Amino acid sequence: MLNLSSFVQKAQQLLDPTQGLNLTDSDKNPSKASLFQSQFRLPDSQHPLYEITAELTIPPSNVTQGGKDQDRGFHYAGKLHLSEAYLCFSTTPSSFLQSASTSTSSAFTGQTHGGGPSGNGFTFPLSSIRRVERLHSQNFQFALAITTWNGISQDALKDNKDKKEVREQRITIQLAGTRVACERFCDGLKKGLRAAVGNVGKLKKVIGECYSEYLLRPEEQKSANPPDAGLGMIFRYPGDPKKLRDRAKMRLWAEYLRDNGRNVTLIRQPTFHKLIRVGLPNRLRGEIWELTSGSVYLRLENPTLYADTLAKHSGKESLAIDEIEKDLNRSLPEYPGFQSEEGIGRLRRVLTAYSWVNADVGYCQAMNIVVAALLIYMSEAQAFFLLSTLCDRLVPGYYSTTMYGTLLDQKVFESLVERTMPILWEHLVKCDVQLSVVSLPWFLSLYINSMPLVFAFRVLDVFFVEGPKVLFQVGLAILRINGEELLDASDDGAFISVLKNYFARLDESAHPKSENPKLRAVTRFQELMVVAFKEFSGITHSTITELRLKNKDAVLNNIESFAKRTAIRNLGPESKLLSTDELGAVYDRFYGVLYERQQRDLIIKQEEARRAKNNRISRIGQMVDEGNVEKGRVGLGPSTSLMDYDAFREFLAGIAKWAVSDSPTQSRRDTGSSNGGGFYNSFRKNESSMSPWGNGPEPADHEFLQRLFRKWDFDSSSALTLQNVVTGLARIKGKRGIMGTINYFFELHDDDGDGKVDREGILRMSEALLFLSRRGLEGTLDRATAPNGMMTEGMVTPGNEVPDQSVNERFLGSVSAFIRRCFEYADPDHPNNQNSQQPAQQQTTSRQEENLISIDDDDAAQGLADPDAFAIGDDDDDDFDEENDDDLLAMDSPTGSPRPAKRSEDTATSSLQPPSSLHLDPSTAPSSISNNDEDRRRRVSRQQSEKANIALDPNNPLHITLPTFRMVVLADELLEQFFESSFPCSFHLVEGINMSSGNSSNAGSSSYGVGGLGSTFSHMGFFGGGVGGANSQQGGAGAGRGLRGVLDNIVTDGMRVAAEVRRRMEEAQRELEKNALPGQHKPGGANRGGGDDDDDDEDDGVPVEGLSLGGNGNGSGGAGGSAAGMRSGGVRSSDRDLLTGADAEASDPTAEAQLQQGSGSGSLGGGGEAHIGGTAKVVGVEFDG
């Protein structure tokens, strides 16, 4: 149960609302890693491994700012954290240990006093650390001296080694912890440093693009080409540099960087944050943005991603690219750089590259504006990674396809306004002014589109350090400052013009009439910043997080109902054939299935990752579990709106009974995934078999489903859109007319669309009919309908059957009649071929079989002699069928037992063929049938065999046309009803199929796949649950094996099928042996035992079987049904036992269940294979008679 419970736990985590907001999931403590990543702005690959309380000392030599204790340098108490590739120090006392409380883990989200989430300290990539020494300090147990590569590029090192011009950056850290803790930390650090050595190359590449490297270089070494600091270097930066005091700022920064390290080796001290608040100098702006937002660390992880992406997708087209092209000429057009090809080219490349790496987001209008703004200050690669950081972390969901992040933050903003400015809020409500029509563009374009650029960039400076709360603080400040005027505005228009006016005058004095010149010098923008960060300092990251959580559901629901409404309305004219309710239900189911599947995939992946980790296989697994927990929900922008075949099956299984699998625990997938033998594998297999379909019934896999899928998949994209599904359903359900349904069914089987269905097609049609009806027929069926001409009286055995069964039984008759008639009325493809000599090899095959039939089945011979006896409406027909029925009784008895099959095999090989039967090849027909009911098949094939008709000869190709098909269908009342109502009604769009009934029918029918079709009846008739299980298993496998030799000779493409069958059989056998635990159940013994049972029961069973023959087969109400149910319960519990790894005490039911499972995989499974497995049995039956 261990795995199961951890599974459940995972599922619960998903449901836990506090897990929302894209908090990624780490292993043991879901939110800790993501909190750590947010605090230090580290990539998702980083996890908090070790942490320790420490004191950072920056030695006086590095200090130029006059400080309190200049002599002794600066001391900062805080926490030192180590992740896989980073060493971080922060004065913010947050802790990310497993044991840490949520509040200590999220300490950074509270008041940060202008320090941003990462506080004062540093975030060193381990590759930037040159040397770590342990100092012998008097005061502390442990002190580390850390020397970085700061400012020492490799070549500079050689040149200036003795000059000492380049000061080493050397800081000291005293660790305050127990000796053990300190040592553990140091060990971790050592390991990390060793691993980081390989990344020094990357680091050099990344910092080479940082302007600070150039800035701090001694004059004589300044090369002609400084690193790219954006379009501003070519087209000038916006604003008047003098007014911006750019040179002074630059000097201050140069000084700061010289003392405290540059780019990745920068140490954050209070001055750093102050310098940011006054506005960044133009040429450093890009670099500091990159640093504070953490996008530089992304770049460090994969420095060539940008160039690689462009190269990889060069020349390709996409919708996003079309959209991007439309907007390129209209992105900050007032900036000269974007009136040039250079600027537009950069913009195009960055947006395009991002649309490739994040196809879910693609391109959203407003991104062009944001990226254009970034490109003024940074290189293309820098802008690319910063855009990535924006979309993923800083403003998640803003640019997604549903823009849920934008809408959510508008709700958050509205509640903040309501909370902080109740009077204004009331006014807005009174005037029916919707705030977001005004504020949405602020957030979406990060104020770039709303304020003059120079001011917007000032906001961005702070935004990148302190995070999204800044957007809210500024927005609130704008409203606060304009409060009075806004209270006078009474509609959207007035409201907007007040603010427009305000933005246009941001550079004016905030207090133009003040006496105090200093006060007069304060601009409106400065006022705005002060109000934003002082007055609204209470708006913290946690405020925002809380409000986002609170509003998230409502926003998503809104979006989803809008999306649903829109999607349904846009489905096109065909959707009108379905009711609104039905459409709604289809929509819900469609996206529900996709969502569920994604969630499951995620859980499975996480589970695998966890296991991989537990097994200490590698660290790779860790990467896997970092996916977005909430992918797939429509409101979040579905990551897919396409349904693949498996999802389609799952979808159908939710609405149609026949689409539910017969063998719930066995899926094609599992069989495929179990590689090699061994206990562990079967263990794993069972474990994973729980998950692929979640809690829902396991969908069937049948050729019919594949056809349906292909038919619905208009554009042959191997995936269905909602439109495809609705159109597909509308054609079946919508056209209530019987003709429509008949046509549809015909088209479904007309592969080449030439209006003809060949022999194979006819058989497939009948298979499909049986497949669809195997859980009983639905819709309005006239139960009292007397069997028509073709219906055999004898089949409806009086007295012993519930009416329901009789209908279903009659349907079997109808289907067999259908086949006969189809062949009878089929048109030959090449009439001339009919009499031509057949190839010897083929002939032998067919002769043998036919011979078998003629020997074993007198009626067949009779039929042979008189093909006309099958004519519709022929009186003889009834007689014949009655006879036939008697015969069936006799024939059925040996069903599934190996002995008779062998006998027939023997007969086959020894017998001679009467020349008269040359052109008769009944075997072709059954060989291609894959249905789940051996019993039905038996009849069908029998009738086919009886129908000794030239039409059955594979060498006489034939086909039926739609009119023929129609005629044949309409000739049978039950078939007519099937197409009229039963088939369309079998799709329960709105109500779905009842889960419990689905399960029970599931359970009941599980025996189908197990023992082959007919055996269901045999144990329905005379076995208790357990015995029946063994029997059915035995029957299926045994019969199949015995038939192999025969099979080889039968089918048109006999060799292939035989090989397939053999493979399946062997697989089944292996499966059997694997599942039966050693010493408890020798498979052979089980087989024999089962066989004996079978034989014994044969005698008793004959009459009973005859009676139950043709019954519904899903055991509706019968003893067999409950027995089967028990058995399938056994399967599940055995699964669970396996799951937990408990030694499966092979008590009888369990063993049987396992056996059953084994044989199930032999006879069911992948479409083609399944039907071949089925074939084997049918043929076996065929010869028994």
Place this chain on the structure above:
Amino acid sequence: MADTNAPKPSSSVKLVLLGEAAVGKSSLVLRFVNNDFQENKEPTIGAAFLTQKCNLPTRTIKFEIWDTAGQERFASLAPMYYRNAQAALVVYDLTKPTSLIKAKHWVAELQRQASPGIVIALVGNKLDLTSDSAGSAEVSGGGDDNAEDSGDARKISTDEAKAYAEEEGLLFFETSAKTGHNVTEVFTAIANAIPETSLKSARGPGASHAGVSRTEEQRVNLNGPRDLDAKEGCAC
């Protein structure tokens, strides 16, 4: 009451523009508001707000125009803008068949979700790219959408769109924001089609329909007297 003093009553009408991206919504508005045309207009983020007066013989309508973003993903923001709108311009590009489909979607959305009685005009823009643009075909020689050899890039016939418009009870126009053809006519027609009962006066005392009046009925009650007077004026 109020208009006994004012010779020309003035009312404001909220109008929203909807349609696929780059069909020329913003250009239409720009033409109407500033009688201007720009090749490179910044894409609309969320929605742009503009106002313009429309002088009818007997009264003035002040349009408060919400020009929405056309990109598909902005569609979920649209309800925010068409809320309470009394008129809507659903624009398609008559050289681009998909844009009419999208326009139909918008019409359906508006009919079901917007204020009841909203006046909807279906507008096929970029008439300048077609050969039959009255007298302006030559002007369009260098149209940005590569006009076909014949100079006619029209993909949606007037009849088709017109038939649809009639079926749905929409006003229908084909315009060119580039040449200005039919642009003011659209707005004038809308101004005329706004039911008097749904008119509210332009900003003024008592004009703010108190509280959360969202339904037509409430508006009618508030402005009833004025509207009665206005009725005569709008007979153009």
